[in-house]
Amino acid sequence: MTDLSPGEPRFGTATGRAKSRLRHVRVSQSDLIACALLLLGALWTTAHLWRHVTGRVLASNRGDHTLFEWMLAHGALLVTHPENPFFTHKMNVPDGVNLMANTAALGLTIPLVPVTLLWGPVVSFAVLLTLSLWLTGLAWYYVFSRHLVASRFAAFVGALLCGFAPAMVAHASGQPNLVAQFAIPFMLLATLRLAGRPVWRGVLLGLLVTYQAFVNEEILFLAGLAIGAFVLLYALFDRQRARREARRFGAGLGVAALTAAVLLAYPVYWQFLGPRAYHGLPFPPGSYTLDLVAYVTYARESIGGRVAAPALGPSPNEDNASFGWPLIALGAAAAVYLWRRNPLVRAGTVTALIFAALSLGPTIRVGGHRVGVPGPFTLFLHVPLVDLTVPGRYAFVVIVVLGALLALGIQRVLDLTAASRRTRRHWAPLLLIVLLGALIPVLPTPIPTADRAPVPAFITSGQWRGYVPAGRTVVSVPLPAYRVPDPILWQATAGLDYQIPRGYFLGPTSATDQSARFGAPPRPTATKLYAVYVLPYEPRPYAGGDTPLGSTVRPRDAQAARTRALTVSAADRRAALADLRYWRAAIVILPPTRNETLLRQTTSALLGFQPTRVNGVWLWDVRKIVD
Numbered sequence: 281m282t283d284l285s286p287g288e289p290r291f292g293t294a295t296g297r298a299k300s301r302l303r304h305v306r307v308s309q310s311d312l313i314a315c316a317l318l319l320l321g322a323l324w325t326t327a328h329l330w331r332h333v334t335g336r337v338l339a340s341n342r343g344d345h346t347l348f349e350w351m352l353a354h355g356a357l358l359v360t361h362p363e364n365p366f367f368t369h370k371m372n373v374p375d376g377v378n379l380m381a382n383t384a385a386l387g388l389t390i391p392l393v394p395v396t397l398l399w400g401p402v403v404s405f406a407v408l409l410t411l412s413l414w415l416t417g418l419a420w421y422y423v424f425s426r427h428l429v430a431s432r433f434a435a436f437v438g439a440l441l442c443g444f445a446p447a448m449v450a451h452a453s454g455q456p457n458l459v460a461q462f463a464i465p466f467m468l469l470a471t472l473r474l475a476g477r478p479v480w481r482g483v484l485l486g487l488l489v490t491y492q493a494f495v496n497e498e499i500l501f502l503a504g505l506a507i508g509a510f511v512l513l514y515a516l517f518d519r520q521r522a523r524r525e526a527r528r529f530g531a532g533l534g535v536a537a538l539t540a541a542v543l544l545a546y547p548v549y550w551q552f553l554g555p556r557a558y559h560g561l562p563f564p565p566g567s568y569t570l571d572l573v574a575y576v577t578y579a580r581e582s583i584g585g586r587v588a589a590p591a592l593g594p595s596p597n598e599d600n601a602s603f604g605w606p607l608i609a610l611g612a613a614a615a616v617y618l619w620r621r622n623p624l625v626r627a628g629t630v631t632a633l634i635f636a637a638l639s640l641g642p643t644i645r646v647g648g649h650r651v652g653v654p655g656p657f658t659l660f661l662h663v664p665l666v667d668l669t670v671p672g673r674y675a676f677v678v679i680v681v682l683g684a685l686l687a688l689g690i691q692r693v694l695d696l697t698a699a700s701r702r703t704r705r706h707w708a709p710l711l712l713i714v715l716l717g718a719l720i721p722v723l724p725t726p727i728p729t730a731d732r733a734p735v736p737a738f739i740t741s742g743q744w745r746g747y748v749p750a751g752r753t754v755v756s757v758p759l760p761a762y763r764v765p766d767p768i769l770w771q772a773t774a775g776l777d778y779q780i781p782r783g784y785f786l787g788p789t790s791a792t793d794q795s796a797r798f799g800a801p802p803r804p805t806a807t808k809l810y811a812v813y814v815l816p817y818e819p820r821p822y823a824g825g826d827t828p829l830g831s832t833v834r835p836r837d838a839q840a841a842r843t844r845a846l847t848v849s850a851a852d853r854r855a856a857l858a859d860l861r862y863w864r865a866a867i868v869i870l871p872p873t874r875n876e877t878l879l880r881q882t883t884s885a886l887l888g889f890q891p892t893r894v895n896g897v898w899l900w901d902v903r904k905i906v907d
Contacts, residue, residue, distance in 0.1 A: 352392060
């Protein structure tokens, strides 16, 4: 399978091959325009973040936003002070965090080290998010324009959808590792062209797989499944070509597998068998599925969604379909019209239908109602690796197929009207109207942001250094977790020069239970301080590790619950001292925050003495009572 387009002529002579390579490399004015427009799209999508980059946070996913700022700081630390890249003791002291089993995204954080060192992790995150959107669209444009269609306009339309589809924008709210898919188009291209040069392209494919593993393993797994399904279906629809190239293709695939296996053996070993490894996900398999109606509605963060937001998904960060009726109808029309002409269309369409069905999860829902029909995902619910994926994200494959169908459909219209300028003048406005009607409602609005509290001057000034000796930690009130991510940002801003207990990450439930959970196992002091922080109690789950995920705090007597949270007993004081010793605490700090007065009073009662005000924070020096 030497190219995406089976009808493209092959170049058998050296001169022909040289011309082919030159055609693929040459940059035209249309390429520059497409590149600029895709960059403008990325800047538009992240505009609210750039408006005041140091004082804004992505509104719908503060936790992941802050976590990736921490990961960027960690990437910079690995370059300036090399250490084990797959494990850290900077967070969750004394146990540490298995970073290979989390979203370390070393393939993104290491290249951005110069930006992180010069301007800090906050600016570096904004750069990462913008580049992830732009480079993904640009990669699809390159593959479409060089290997799928001749028209740069057709390739641009397809790439625009692949780079800025609702799912891409939804996950851009805090999860740049899911958005950074710019290696995937080249993985697809290398796979389909393996038979041409099996050794060289096999090595290249293995390197791409390795790189993507250090960006996001879930996207790599989904891409591998989709490409595998596509190749098998393509071979079924074009048996003659499959028989002709099967041996060389298999050889190239073996080279790719060997290359990736050698490079990833140790990281994967560390991920699944290293310290603080876990299994499964911290929520039931099959969670975060798509409603069937979500495919034909509009996302909450798209232009069409501003008119009628569907709210069919569990979270705005999981709007993984939301194409709208016009775009689905346009893609279906292109698939039907091109079905007989191109085996690529048949293979791609069937692949998209398979993955769309899997995205519905174990139980199909239509319009928010369970219809009692099990989805095909039920068959794979407990299959290893599949049980580590989120079903709704299988719809990422549909995005790519829709983008390719749009490009091929536009190319077909242009080919049919190429012979007559008069015919093209009549068809061009109609084509433009249809495309605008289908694409404009899907295009993104700028990702919403919210104000974030500034990093305390006590941290930015480095004043903490006079209180925290080596091997000791800074304990924040409340302790860091998904819903309290700011202490993670403070540490990242300080270059991870000090350690913190707890944090936001995935880890095992306990020393004897390796099932996954968010954050560290419960500790009495962390639980009590968080209970004070959320007063009055909020009817929502706390994913920080101090309350079981999925539970809700619904006290029958709000006043009684408030009294329990604020009452400090002798047992609470003994537990606080034990926790501080467990965390190797040097100081406890409280910045301006929600329920600050109540937190100060409770913490003072737990520790047995009053804090001092130091450069914008309340500070308890606990070295004497911990030692």
